[in-house]
Amino acid sequence: MSASRRSGTTDELGPDEPEHGTGTPVTDGAEPTAEADEPERDDSDLLAALLDGMDAALCAFDADGAVTHWNREAERILGWTATEAVGRHGFADWAVRAADAEEVEGRLMSAMHAPGRQVHEFALLTKDGGRVLVRTQSAAVRGPDGKPAGVYCAFSEVHAQIDLERSIALSEALLEDASWGVVLVDADLRPAVVNAHAARSLGIGRTAVLGRPLGELLTQGVEELESALTHVLAEGAPPAPAEIWVGVRTPDGEKRRCWRSGFLRLASPLAEEPVPLGVGWLFQDITEAKLSEQEAALLRFRTNQLHRAARAAAECENPAEAATVHLDFSLAGFADHAIVDRVTASPTADADAPVRLVRAAATPSGAPGPSHLTGHAGLPVRYPEGHPALQCVDRVGSVRANADTSTPEAAREWATARQWPPDTVHALCTVLRSRGRTLGVVTFLRGRGRTQFERTDAAYAEDVAARIAGALDLAELAEPE
Numbered sequence: 497m498s499a500s501r502r503s504g505t506t507d508e509l510g511p512d513e514p515e516h517g518t519g520t521p522v523t524d525g526a527e528p529t530a531e532a533d534e535p536e537r538d539d540s541d542l543l544a545a546l547l548d549g550m551d552a553a554l555c556a557f558d559a560d561g562a563v564t565h566w567n568r569e570a571e572r573i574l575g576w577t578a579t580e581a582v583g584r585h586g587f588a589d590w591a592v593r594a595a596d597a598e599e600v601e602g603r604l605m606s607a608m609h610a611p612g613r614q615v616h617e618f619a620l621l622t623k624d625g626g627r628v629l630v631r632t633q634s635a636a637v638r639g640p641d642g643k644p645a646g647v648y649c650a651f652s653e654v655h656a657q658i659d660l661e662r663s664i665a666l667s668e669a670l671l672e673d674a675s676w677g678v679v680l681v682d683a684d685l686r687p688a689v690v691n692a693h694a695a696r697s698l699g700i701g702r703t704a705v706l707g708r709p710l711g712e713l714l715t716q717g718v719e720e721l722e723s724a725l726t727h728v729l730a731e732g733a734p735p736a737p738a739e740i741w742v743g744v745r746t747p748d749g750e751k752r753r754c755w756r757s758g759f760l761r762l763a764s765p766l767a768e769e770p771v772p773l774g775v776g777w778l779f780q781d782i783t784e785a786k787l788s789e790q791e792a793a794l795l796r797f798r799t800n801q802l803h804r805a806a807r808a809a810a811e812c813e814n815p816a817e818a819a820t821v822h823l824d825f826s827l828a829g830f831a832d833h834a835i836v837d838r839v840t841a842s843p844t845a846d847a848d849a850p851v852r853l854v855r856a857a858a859t860p861s862g863a864p865g866p867s868h869l870t871g872h873a874g875l876p877v878r879y880p881e882g883h884p885a886l887q888c889v890d891r892v893g894s895v896r897a898n899a900d901t902s903t904p905e906a907a908r909e910w911a912t913a914r915q916w917p918p919d920t921v922h923a924l925c926t927v928l929r930s931r932g933r934t935l936g937v938v939t940f941l942r943g944r945g946r947t948q949f950e951r952t953d954a955a956y957a958e959d960v961a962a963r964i965a966g967a968l969d970l971a972e973l974a975e976p977e
Contacts (some may be wrong), residue, residue: 500757502663508727509865509875510541527643527737528571534872550675551569552569552574552650552651552652553567553569553570553572553574553630553650553651553652554566554567554569554648554649554650555567555570555648555649555651555957556637556646556647556648556649556836557579557586557604557605557646557648557649558645558646559584559608559644559645559646559649560585561586561601561605562583562584562585562586563581563583563584563585563586563644564582565578565648566578566581566582567723569573570651572622573624573628573630573652573653574591574620574622574623574628575620575622575624576590576591576623580623580795581873584598584963586601587600587601587604587620588601588602590621591618591620591621592618592620592621593621594617594621594639594962595716596618597696599618602849603616603632603844604616604619604632604634604647606649607635607636607647608636608644608646609635609638609644610636612635613634613635614632614633614634614840615631615632615633615634616631616632616634616636616668617629617630617631617632617654618632620651626819627795628653628654629653629654629655629658630651630654630685631651631653631654632649632650632651633649633650633651633910634647634648634649634650634827635647637892637929639736651877654790655871657966665835666684668814670691671689671691671692672692673692675693675780675840676693676778676779676780677691677693677694677697677755677777677778677779677780677781678690678691678693678694678776678777678778679691679694679705679776679777679778679779680762680774680775680777681725681727681774681775681776681777682773682774683772683773683774685709685722685725685726686706686707686708686709686710687706687708687710687713688706688707688774689706690702690705690706692778695961697744697749697753697755697779697781698713698714698744699744699745699746699872700713710722714742714743714744715742715743715744715745715750716741716742716750716882717740717741717743718742718743719931720740721740721742721757722963724738724740724757724759725759725775728759728760728761728775728893729772729774729775730759732761732763733758733759733760734759737756737757738755738756738757738758738759739754739755739756739757739782740753740754740755740779741753741754741891742755743854753781753783754780754781754782754783754786754787755779755780755781756779756780756782757777757778758777758778758779759775759777759778759963760775760778761775761776761866762774762775763777773792779811782928784911786826791952792827797829798829798830798956801825801828802825802826802959802960802963805821805822805824805825805963806822806826806963808821808825809821809822809963810969814871814899814971815969816824816856816967816968816969816971817869817967817972818950818967818970819836819856819857819964819967819968819971820857820866820867820868820869820883821932822963822964823836823857823859823867823938823960823964824866824958824969826858826940826957826960827940830940830956831905831924831940831941831942831951832919832920832943833858833859833861833916833917833918833920833940833941833943834859834867834939834941835855835857835858835859835916835939835941836855836856836857836858836867836936836937836938836939836964836968837853837854837855837856837877837936837938838853838854838856838928838935838968838977839851839853839935839941840852840853840854840924840933841851841887842878842947850886851886851889852876853876853877853879853885853886853889854875854876854877854936855870855877856870856936856968857869857870857871861917866874877915878915879914880913880914883914884897884914884923884939885894885925885937885939887925888925888926888927888937889927889934889936889937890912892927892934893926893927894924894925894926894927894954894957894958895922895923895924896922896924896925896948896949897914897922897923897925897926898921898922898923898948899911899921899922901921901944904944905918907921907944916939916941917941917943919943919944920941920942920943921942921944921946922941922942922946922948922949923939923940923941923942923945924939924954924957924960925937925938925939925955926938926939926940926954926957926960926961927961928964928970929962930962930963930965930966933969935965935968935969935972936965936968938957938961938964939959940953940957946977
């Protein structure tokens with residue numbers, strides 16, 4: 497650039513006024529000036545400075561695809577200096593693999609004839625042979641005549657962008673498509689984000705869950721779950737998943753479920769020190785598998801008990817004592833009390849006379865201890881009509897009975913009326929048969945806090961009853977006539 501500075505107004509030269517130097521007119525009261533000798537500055541220097549100051553990698557190509565500009569950020573990312581890059585034709589054989597060169601050049605140069613900016617992603621090669629995935633934005637450069645004169649291209653590494661997109665995609669997949677429950681719990685132990693699977697498992701809508709205490713969502717297992725969440729907030733995630741039994745409200749009533757749960761402590765990545773944001777709680781319903789596992793373990797335990805009882809009973813000289821041994825071994829993990837009643841003949845010859853049951857053995861009521869033999873006097877037990885033990889003899893099969901547990905008084909009256917210990921709420925009566933004859937009834941009793949007898953329990957009780965009946969039959973044969 498050149499510049500000429502003048503002050504005041506210029507007069508024409510007069511005859512008496514000498515010329516100075518090259519004939520430049522002299523202004524009134526001012527020293528003569530000449531065109532400044534300042535060196536001309538190239539606009540390309542200013543452009544290069546601007547490009548080098550950018551945070552993004554920038555390069556430009558002319559209409560033939562030759563590199564015309566290359567800034568410092570491009571040099572930092574790829575390692576090629578401007579001296580090495582400018583003048584090369586495209587990226588072929590130096591910044592792009594030969595197999596990809598044609599495709600990459602086609603993408604970049606297509607921006608010269610396309611409106612707006614073109615966005616592409618591809619891999620470039622570094623000077624040391626590495627590979628960098630970049631995202632480019634390219635657009636056409638117009639000449640003075642408005643025709644395309646080249647392409648400028650801005651590019652940056654996309655590892656951070658891809659990591660962010662992957663994190664977002666993972667979050668959306670967990671919250672929408674995951675086959676396990678995902679709940680983000682805040683520092684107050686209240687759900688902040690819930691996915692669809694977790695909402696279905698809790699039996700409530702996704703928005704209705706948010707912000708509510710866990711005690712309003714679950715009927716059981718709340719204390720254990722809150723304890724786990726508090727531990728994770730304070731000390732971090734446990735080394736292994738936890739299996740938590742919870743009670744869930746459903747339209748059909750409360751149901752117990754077992755959830756295998758994993759926990760992650762969430763902390764802000766922007767703070768210098770970790771600030772707890774809450775806990776990520778992931779769970780999967782394993783109730784069916786857990787119940788099958790428990791049933792298999794229970795079956796193994798009961799089978800072992802039967803074998804142990806058989807070995808112990810074989811050492812008893814008195815067959816009646818062997819019957820109590822079987823009774824004692826059967827109670828472990830099965831029932832709280834047990835009673836054995838034997839059928840005795842009616843003193844009358846009437847075949848339609850009611851069944852008479854005499855107490856043969858029983859476990860202590862209210863205290864632990866082995867079963868003891870009773871009924872030596874032969875006095876019948878005064879069971880009321882319709883008693884489960886009498887029904888069992890009539891049906892020659894098992895009978896289950898349960899108390900009304902709405903109030904403790906009602907349950908106590910129910911048990912007392914049936915001549916069972918007052919804490920009884922569940923009963924299972926199984927007939928004793930040997931050699932085609934009904935010998936009596938064995939009754940297993942469970943107290944408050946225990947579950948009802950199920951079909952699997954009835955099958956085990958029948959195995960125990962068969963062994964007790966065999967021992968009682970031997971004792972009857974051994975009695976003197």
